[in-house]
Amino acid sequence: MAEPVLDPPFGAALDRLAARDPALIPIIEAAGPLPERPGRAGFAGLASVVVSQLVSRRSAEAIWQRLVDETGTLDAVRFIALAKGHGPRLGLTAAKADCLSKLAEAILNGKLDLEAVGRLPADQAISALTALKGIGPWTAEVHLLFNAGHPDIFPSGDLALRIAVGRALGIGDRPAAALVSAIARRWSPDRSVAARLFWAFYGRHLAPAADTLP
Numbered sequence: 001m002a003e004p005v006l007d008p009p010f011g012a013a014l015d016r017l018a019a020r021d022p023a024l025i026p027i028i029e030a031a032g033p034l035p036e037r038p039g040r041a042g043f044a045g046l047a048s049v050v051v052s053q054l055v056s057r058r059s060a061e062a063i064w065q066r067l068v069d070e071t072g073t074l075d076a077v078r079f080i081a082l083a084k085g086h087g088p089r090l091g092l093t094a095a096k097a098d099c100l101s102k103l104a105e106a107i108l109n110g111k112l113d114l115e116a117v118g119r120l121p122a123d124q125a126i127s128a129l130t131a132l133k134g135i136g137p138w139t140a141e142v143h144l145l146f147n148a149g150h151p152d153i154f155p156s157g158d159l160a161l162r163i164a165v166g167r168a169l170g171i172g173d174r175p176a177a178a179l180v181s182a183i184a185r186r187w188s189p190d191r192s193v194a195a196r197l198f199w200a201f202y203g204r205h206l207a208p209a210a211d212t213l214p
Contacts, residue, residue, distance in 0.1 A: 010034050010193045010196065013151075013190045013193035014028055014034075014193060014197070016190055017187055017190050017193065017194055017197070020186065020187065020190075021186055021187060023169065024187075024194070024197070027168045027197060027198070027201055028197060030168075030201060030204070030205065031197055031198075031200040031201040031204060032200065032204055033200075034193070034196045034197060034200050035196075035200065037146055039146045039147035039148070039149065040147055041147070042075065042076075042107070042114055042115075043074070043075050043076040043079065043103065043104060043107055043114070044073075044074045044075065045114070045143060045146075045147030045148070046103060046114060046129070046135075046139075046143045046147065047067075047074065047079065047100050047103065048060075048064055048147075049139050049142050049143045049146075049147070050096055050099055050100055050103070050134065050135065050139060051063050051064050051067070051092070051096065053096070053136075053138075053139060059091075062091065063090060063091035063092065066090045066091060067079075067082075067090060070082055070086075070090065076103070076104035076105075076107045076108050077104075077108065079100055079101070079104045080101060080104050080105070080108075083097055083100065083101050083104075095134060096134070098133075098134065099132070099133065099134025099135065102132060102133060102134070103132060103134075103135070106132060112128070112132070114148070115148075117129060117144075117148070118144060118147075118148030118149065118150055121152075122144070122150065122152045122153055122191075125140070125144055125148075125150060126140045126141060126144070126153075129143065129144070137155075137157060138155055138157050138158060141153050141154075141155035141157075141158075142155055142158075145192045145195060150192060151189060151190060151191075151192050151193075152188050152189045152190065152191045152192060153191055153192045153195065154180075154181070154184035154187070154191035154192070154194060154195045155195060156177045156178075156180040156181035156184055157177040159174070160198075160199060160202045160206075160207070161180065161195060161198050161199065161202070162174050162175055162176075162177060162180050163202060163206055164198040164199065164201050164202035164206060165180050165183065165184075165198055166180075167205075167206060168198065168201055169183070171183075
């Protein structure tokens with residue numbers, strides 16, 4: 001896995017963002033410290049994001065723990081050996097089990113190098129991952145941001161980010177993903193820290209008690 005290129009605790013990137021877009025200054029102050037989140041390398045990293053699609057954080061953690069309990073250390077080889085016929089028992093839908101099997105096969109046959117993908121420009125990296133059936137833009141972006149340490153990713157389709165950007169910038173409760181994506185371009189090449197900033201703002205000021213973040 002490539003070394004993350006973000007700079008925890010993100011101070012330098014936040015300074016650059018504030019200088020580039022002064023509208024972020026009060027949001028930085030309101031969000032408080034940005035939490036760090038350790039990523040997972042390789043197959044396990046992307047697999048964990050696939051598992052979390054369309055389920056609560058608690059459910060995703062339970063499914064993930066079953067996978068780890070069954071394999072010890074989850075990687076492409078162990079998943080293929082485990083997955084045949086066992087998806088439902090592990091809590092995986094058929095679609096997710098199929099996606100993870102195809103991901104494991106692509107890694108093992110050399111068609112997908114996750115480390116190399118993580119070093120590509122954002123658009124190319126997202127395209128490389130979404131070429132695999134079952135991996136959509138949100139999954140690709142969250143993986144690149146948290147697991148690959150890509151510095152310039154903003155998952156504009158994420159509902160919490162849309163709400164946070166809309167409320168913080170006064171552009172509505174749930175602005176369209178396309179609008180959020182267009183706004184986020186002004187924060188390049190530090191969009192990943194901007195995403196962490198708005199998630200932190202959402203978590204501190206807007207999230208319902210039972211809400212979850214990626």
